[in-house]
Every structure is written in structure tokens, then in C-alpha cells.
Amino acid sequence: MTTHDEHTHADSSDDSETFERTFDDGERLVLHDEPADGTPAAFVALDTASCTGTECQCHEVELLVQPLTLVDGELVEGDGTPLQALLDAESGEISVEAEPEPGSEEALLLARLRRLAQDETLDLLQDRWRRGRRQEDPDEWKETDWAALDLETMVPFLEIFPSRWDISVFVDGHKYWVIDFWCLTPDCPCTQVALDFLAEEDDATEHLVVDLETNEPDDPEATEGARRLWAAFRETPGALEELAARREATRRVARELPALLESE
Ligand SMILES: [Zn+2]
Ligand SMILES: [Zn+2]
Known part of the structure; x- marks a missing residue:
């Protein structure tokens, strides 16, 4: 005392x-994607920005996903281009402005994002949306x-x-x-x-x-x-x-x- x-x-x-x-600082998430379909496993960085309008009716969370590579035991941003996407926090659906070309790097990244943004990670992102709108x-x-x-x-x-x-x-x-x-x-x-x-x-x-x-x-x-x-x-x-x-x-x-x- x-x-x-x-x-x-x-x-x-x-x-x-x-x-x-559930403690959350709203900062970058590092996620590990381990697909069962033979696609190589990878780490990605996920940055989120959710709407901060307390009165706003939207359910949007902007996502930026980026591949990470392991260099000397540390995860760093790779050469790959980041992918922008939008999460609807109500439905859990992830959309992009234009669907990427099948087989392209962007398509691979989008598939990773859609695999990762489920279950606990989706709960966390939805919680970010809820908290985001009360920040101010x-x-x-x-x-x-x-x-x-x-x-x-x-x-x-x-x-x-x-x-x-x-x-x-x-x-x-x-x-x-x-x-x-x-x-x-x-x-x-x-x-x-x-x-x-x-x-x-x-x-x-x-x-x-x-x-x-x-x-x-x-x-x-x-x-x-x-x-x-x-x-x-x-x-x-x-x-x-x-x-x-x-x-x-x-x-x-x-x-x-x-x-x-x-x-x-
Ligand atoms: Zn006092
Ligand atoms: Zn909004």
C-alpha cells in the first residue's frame, strides 16, 4: 500500500x-501461415487501421499484409509487394479492389490473408474494430x-x-x-x-x-x-x-x- x-x-x-x-496495442501482428495444400509456410506482417468514428455505422478495417523473411534469426520485410485489403468486421469477409491474377504473388498473399484471418485472429481483428471506434x-x-x-x-x-x-x-x-x-x-x-x-x-x-x-x-x-x-x-x-x-x-x-x- x-x-x-x-x-x-x-x-x-x-x-x-x-x-x-485480451491485451492489444493495435500495432503490427506477425502471423504464421502453414497451408495444408502444399503451399510453402510463411510469416507475414499484418498492419491494421480501423475506422475511429464512434458514431460511424461501417464495419471496416483496412489491412496491409506483407511477406516477411527470416534473416539471421530475425523476421524482416521481404522484397514482396504489400497487399491492401478490407475486412468487414461483421461478416469476416476480406475484399480487395481488384482480384489479383491467379498464380501471382498477390494472389498467394491474398490466399494467406484469407486463411489467417479466421478463428482467433478474426476474433482479434473484430475486437480491434470494436476498440478502434472508441479510441477517441x-x-x-x-x-x-x-x-x-x-x-x-x-x-x-x-x-x-x-x-x-x-x-x-x-x-x-x-x-x-x-x-x-x-x-x-x-x-x-x-x-x-x-x-x-x-x-x-x-x-x-x-x-x-x-x-x-x-x-x-x-x-x-x-x-x-x-x-x-x-x-x-x-x-x-x-x-x-x-x-x-x-x-x-x-x-x-x-x-x-x-x-x-x-x-x-
Ligand atoms: Zn490522489
Ligand atoms: Zn467507419
Whole structure:
């Protein structure tokens, strides 16, 4: 527990709260196509851009698929031309502006894309469409089940704005999801954010409290591992800007929440 000022900010490392969440940062997906029809197996990169119109009725996700080749143990973009396609997130159908010539490289790539964009990957792409359209929605927090949350403790951003892309950090080639916890006490002068780092591979966790006035850890109990993760996160382009934007968004929620709760 982290005590400061008049109130207590508990953090998630103190209890065994688990998140039922598919973490997704909206970034490039790397997929492995292993066709059963004798076509050689291959890795492809899939970049997605979904419609961000909260009120828009379309179900469109733009896809860009590109072959990858293995060079010295690393997957890099090959010489092949990327293929543009459109996913209808409702039907799961993939369309292209013009069907490629049978037997061409584009046709092969389109067949790979259609094979890959099924089952779990289709679920993920549909979830991206759902989340994409709420990215810029400033009012999503009004749909949160506030009665189920303890406002005496810091609240995870993903409970307040569940659609926003998750944030992550890489350390030594390992990816960690970053879960950020915010104070929602109106007029509270605190400037802290509590961070949980969750290893994508094995669910190992580290925890740290940071003072956003200085961007330095404010946590005597933080482990060396947590300090390294914060140091790497701080160096990640856009990371501090994202935390600043989240701080601003959660301060606004803190100001407006009492009126919403009273009106219910
Ligand atoms: Zn749209
Ligand atoms: Zn506070």
C-alpha cells in the first residue's frame, strides 16, 4: 500500500485481482501461415487501421499484409509487394479492389490473408474494430460499472477507458504489458501513477509507483526489475506523452464522476 496525503492508494499487487482482458496495442501482428495444400509456410506482417468514428455505422478495417523473411534469426520485410485489403468486421469477409491474377504473388498473399484471418485472429481483428471506434470517445468512462469499483483505491485505466489501446514496453526482447492505476479522488493534489508490468510470456509481474512531476520512481519498495522496466518505458517514444494524456483524462473523470454518481 502507498499512503500519502489524507487518503490511501492501494495497488493491485496487494491483492490477487486478475484481469480478463485480451491485451492489444493495435500495432503490427506477425502471423504464421502453414497451408495444408502444399503451399510453402510463411510469416507475414499484418498492419491494421480501423475506422475511429464512434458514431460511424461501417464495419471496416483496412489491412496491409506483407511477406516477411527470416534473416539471421530475425523476421524482416521481404522484397514482396504489400497487399491492401478490407475486412468487414461483421461478416469476416476480406475484399480487395481488384482480384489479383491467379498464380501471382498477390494472389498467394491474398490466399494467406484469407486463411489467417479466421478463428482467433478474426476474433482479434473484430475486437480491434470494436476498440478502434472508441479510441477517441471522451465519454466511454460513463459506461463503466462504477458501483463495482472501489474509489478509495487507485483505478486501472482499462476500467475507465476499456477500449483504448494497451501500452507496453520491451526489455531484453521481452514484451511487458503496462497496466496503469489512477487516483480518482476529486481535487486530490497527488501526482502519482501506479504501474503493473505484466510479462506477456509468463505473466510474471513487477510493480512501481511513479511521480509524474519528476517522472522518477516514488516507491522505496520497488524492485530492481521494476526500476529497469520503468527506465525502459520512459525511453520508449511517446510513452511519457501517453501517460500525461491519461493523467489529464483521469483528472477530468475525477472531476465529473461525482455528478454522474449522484444522478444515478
Ligand atoms: Zn467507419
Ligand atoms: Zn490522489
